[in-house]
Amino acid sequence: MSSNPLTALQASPSTHEQDGPTRVLIVDDSAVARALIARQIEPHERFRVIGAVTHVEAALTFLNDHAADIILLDVEMPGVDGITALPRLITAGRGARVIIVSASTPAGGAAAVQALAHGAADTLDKPRPQGLAEFGDILLQKLDGLAQSMDRPVQAAPAPVSPLGSRTRPAVQRSLPDIIGIGASTGGIHALAKLLAPIPATMTVPIVVTQHLPATFIPFFAAQLTAVAHRPCIMAQDRMRVRPGEILVAPGDAHVTFVRLTDGSAAIRLKHERARSGCLPSVDPMFASMAELWGERAWGIVLTGMGRDGLEGARMLKAAGGTIVAQDRDSAVVWGMPGAIVTDGLADLVMTPDAVGAMIAAGGSC
DSSP states (O other): OOOSSSGGGOOOOOOOOOOEEEEEEOSSSSSSHHEEEEEHHHHTTTTEEEEEEEEEHHHHHHHHHOOOOEEEESSSSSSOOOOHHHHHHHHHHOOOOOEEEESSSSSHHHHHHHHOOOOOOOEEEEEGGHHHHHHHHHHHHHHHHHHHHHOOOOOOOOOOOOTSSSSEEOBBBOOOOOOEEEETTTHHHHHHHHHTTTOOTOOOOOEEEEOOGGGGGHHHHHHHHHHTTTTTTTEEEEEEOOTTTOEEOTTSSSEEEEOOOTSEEEEEEEOOOOOTTTOOSSSSHHHHHHHHHHHGGGEHHHHHHSSSHHHHHHHHHHHTTTTEEOOOOOSSOHHHHHHHHHTTTTTSSEOOOHHHHHHHTTTTTT
C-alpha cells in the first residue's frame, strides 16, 4: 500500500457484511496525525485504510462513494468540527462505527463525552511521537473490538418481542426495585442517554452507574447524564448516602460498593483493589454488593461494552434473587459484556436501552 492512503483509494461496496479486512477512514486536518495513525494500521492485514481526508465535508463526499466500517474522527478541524458533524457522519457511514481521536485535555474530555453521548463508539487520545507504541496497541485493541462486533454470525430464531421492543424469557410483570445498577463500557454513554431519557424526573429509585471511562472524564460524564435524565447525577464519594431519585456514577479510579447504615439506609464505600476483570472501576463489585444488601429488590443492567465485566457480579445478584437485564445484540456497539450475560443464561430480559427506560417509566411492567 502506498504511504499516502489517498493515492490508493478503492471503491468499496456500500454494505458492511463483507469478507476481507475491516475498512478504516481517517478524518483529521493534521497531515502528521493522519500519517501516524495510518502507519499503525497499515502493517496489519485485517485492516485497510481506505481513505485519509482533512475535514468533515471531504469525509461526507468520500462516504457517498465508499463504504467504511470504522471512522477515526478528529474533533478540532477547520469548518465543521467533528462533534457537530457526528450525526451526519453516522448517517453517511451507514453503520460505520466512529472513534473520536482527540487530545487528552479537560476540554477534550468534555468534547469526547459529548461525542460519546451522541453516538460515537469510543475515544482515543491523539498520538504523540514519543508514545506511538502504546497508541498503536490501544488503537488496534479498539479496532479489533469494533470489528468483531460487526461480524455477527447467523442467530437462532429470536425470542418473542414485546410491544416495548424487548426480548424476554419469559414475558414478565415486575415492580420497580429499591435500587438499579447499570454497567457499561464501549458505546455505553450513548446507550445510557437512550435508557435515561424516557424515565420521568419524579422516579425515586436511585440509579448507580459504573461506566468504563478515564477519571478525568467523569465530571463531564455526570454533567451529561444530568442533562439527559433531568435529575441530579453525582460522582460517587466514599460514605455518601444513597438517596432517592439520584443518579450516582463511579469515579474513574474506584469501584462502587455499599454498606447498610443503622437507620436502614445505605451509603457508598469506594474500593480500589484490583478486580478480577482487570477493570477500574468494575461492574462486578457493584453488583456483588447490591446482591448482599438488596438481593431480590435490585436490578442489574448490563449495556454495551468489550469484555466480560459484570458477569461475576451478575451471577451473585441473580443467585440472590435480583433481576438481570442485558442490552440486545442489534443495538449494542459491542456485545461483549451483555453477550456474556446472555450466553451464561443470566438475563431475565434482553432489550434495547430505550425499551429498558420505557419499562422503568412504566413502573417495571414489560
